[in-house]
Amino acid sequence: MNHSRRELGSPPRLPADSLRVVPLGGLGEIGRNMTVFEYTGRLLVVDCGVLFPEEHQPGVDVILPDFTWIEDRMDAVEAIILTHGHEDHIGGVPYLLRLRPDLPVVGSRLTLGFIGAKLTEHRIKPVTVAVTEGDRVSFGPFDCEFAAVNHSIPDGLAVMIRTPAGNVLNTGDFKMDQFPLDQRITDLRAFARFGEEGVDLFMADSTNAEVPGFTTSELDLAPAIDEVFRKSPRRIIVSSFASHVHRIQQVLDAAERHDRKVALVGRSMVRNMRVARDLGFLKIPHGLVTDFKKLGDMPDDKVVLICTGSQGEPMAALSRMATGDHQIRVGAGDTVLLASSLIPGNESAIYRVINGLAKLGANVVHKGNAKVHVSGHASAGELAYCYNIIKPANALPIHGEWRHLAANAAIAIRTGVPEERVIVATDGVVVDLADGLARVTGKVPASHIYVEGMTVGGVDEATLSDRRALAGEGVVTVVAIVDESGKLAETPEFITRGFVHDDVATFASVVPRIEAALANAASEGIAGQARLEHLIQRTVSTWAFKAHRRSPVIIPIVIDA
Numbered sequence: 001m002n003h004s005r006r007e008l009g010s011p012p013r014l015p016a017d018s019l020r021v022v023p024l025g026g027l028g029e030i031g032r033n034m035t036v037f038e039y040t041g042r043l044l045v046v047d048c049g050v051l052f053p054e055e056h057q058p059g060v061d062v063i064l065p066d067f068t069w070i071e072d073r074m075d076a077v078e079a080i081i082l083t084h085g086h087e088d089h090i091g092g093v094p095y096l097l098r099l100r101p102d103l104p105v106v107g108s109r110l111t112l113g114f115i116g117a118k119l120t121e122h123r124i125k126p127v128t129v130a131v132t133e134g135d136r137v138s139f140g141p142f143d144c145e146f147a148a149v150n151h152s153i154p155d156g157l158a159v160m161i162r163t164p165a166g167n168v169l170n171t172g173d174f175k176m177d178q179f180p181l182d183q184r185i186t187d188l189r190a191f192a193r194f195g196e197e198g199v200d201l202f203m204a205d206s207t208n209a210e211v212p213g214f215t216t217s218e219l220d221l222a223p224a225i226d227e228v229f230r231k232s233p234r235r236i237i238v239s240s241f242a243s244h245v246h247r248i249q250q251v252l253d254a255a256e257r258h259d260r261k262v263a264l265v266g267r268s269m270v271r272n273m274r275v276a277r278d279l280g281f282l283k284i285p286h287g288l289v290t291d292f293k294k295l296g297d298m299p300d301d302k303v304v305l306i307c308t309g310s311q312g313e314p315m316a317a318l319s320r321m322a323t324g325d326h327q328i329r330v331g332a333g334d335t336v337l338l339a340s341s342l343i344p345g346n347e348s349a350i351y352r353v354i355n356g357l358a359k360l361g362a363n364v365v366h367k368g369n370a371k372v373h374v375s376g377h378a379s380a381g382e383l384a385y386c387y388n389i390i391k392p393a394n395a396l397p398i399h400g401e402w403r404h405l406a407a408n409a410a411i412a413i414r415t416g417v418p419e420e421r422v423i424v425a426t427d428g429v430v431v432d433l434a435d436g437l438a439r440v441t442g443k444v445p446a447s448h449i450y451v452e453g454m455t456v457g458g459v460d461e462a463t464l465s466d467r468r469a470l471a472g473e474g475v476v477t478v479v480a481i482v483d484e485s486g487k488l489a490e491t492p493e494f495i496t497r498g499f500v501h502d503d504v505a506t507f508a509s510v511v512p513r514i515e516a517a518l519a520n521a522a523s524e525g526i527a528g529q530a531r532l533e534h535l536i537q538r539t540v541s542t543w544a545f546k547a548h549r550r551s552p553v554i555i556p557i558v559i560d561a
């Protein structure tokens, strides 16, 4: 496999006969998918998603791809193509459009419906280009053809990007369910046609590459969902992604069969289902869905609530129900159905929610104890079919942590893609395609850009490191009054939060060290508030670790006497 361990520098100037492919997100992580293509100075972006933070990133709302590489060249961007409407593919678009509001946004009807509703909330009116499977549209030098793919959201598209320097097929997220609810299967005939023509670089979804065999059909879930409806004595609360139109359709159909009324709970759920219904992707039987406030008067065994929060997101409806912090009170006899996957990184948050709901007396049904979910991604068997049908010259696995990318690469090699033509790369790695050969030629910035409230990029790794230290070790503020000679004018004051100490005498042993450090500094002519504060910070840090095996955040404040 072609993954270089050496440090990569900036890529060279792109030769005129080369196509540059730069994944800015989604390689080495599940989320914030984004790839930029460059040909003769023009750029094309495919997807721009967000990544959700993990526990070691406290306070962060979402994580964006790093736009540094393109932010000064936004005028050269021909368009952004969105393969489908999931947050990890469209969530970053509002932030990208802030850099250039008139950037054409290309996608299928449902994808544009979802991103349009989202952009309205950001008060952005995008320039959109609606495309559908079979369409062939050029954006500058990029000749793009779209093919239907089947996924856990309707109306997904793969894109074949043709340039004189080579053809790239990007699957977006996909699977090969042969019996999807909407009968819209992944267009393997188009894949075969692209293969015949020649795919120089195949970028395939790696999410499920480690899973052997084939992803089960959505249709196979119906009996398990029916079973849940049959056996539930009281309310049924279903949690799903706010974009999983087909799963929600299945729940609506089951509710109708079992004579229950349904309410949608949560802003994104209500918004997306309205978009899906208006565009004809969701069929809501007349009178089935009602406002959840009206369900209060109905018997519990006639009620279904559909909400978000299946990934344990702390602010989503389900997490708040689990902690009793929601107007919907979950209690004994209620059934909670988690119709969703477990995205890597979210495990502990999800189990915390399941435990919270179980403690309240609910029966929690999830993929671990019933067949109520199938993945939206192609398993190893499906990927092998794709490689065999397409016969790409080079492969660049996308969408996944390193283990997923490596598993996808192994499939590529097993199906006959030469080992040296399979590139396993992380975000920011630059791949140039010329003469049918893909090569790693450098690296561009691809750090995590943290969004927190209204702040974009203000929080960095150092901030997060401070927060982790604050959470784990507490903080000690040292107020030192220093006289003209640079010596302590009186005993420093220590103010602590979260730093546990036995008694007030705890800090007695550090005072002589501070005194000595200041005296030493004075004799060497070291003065000035900033330098003395740094000195005190180091002295107290060293002492805290040596004397207490602790590393609290130290905040030194030097005041002139």
Ligand SMILES: [Zn+2]
Residues within 6 Å of the ligand: 084, 086, 089, 151, 173, 376
């Ligand atoms: Zn997706």
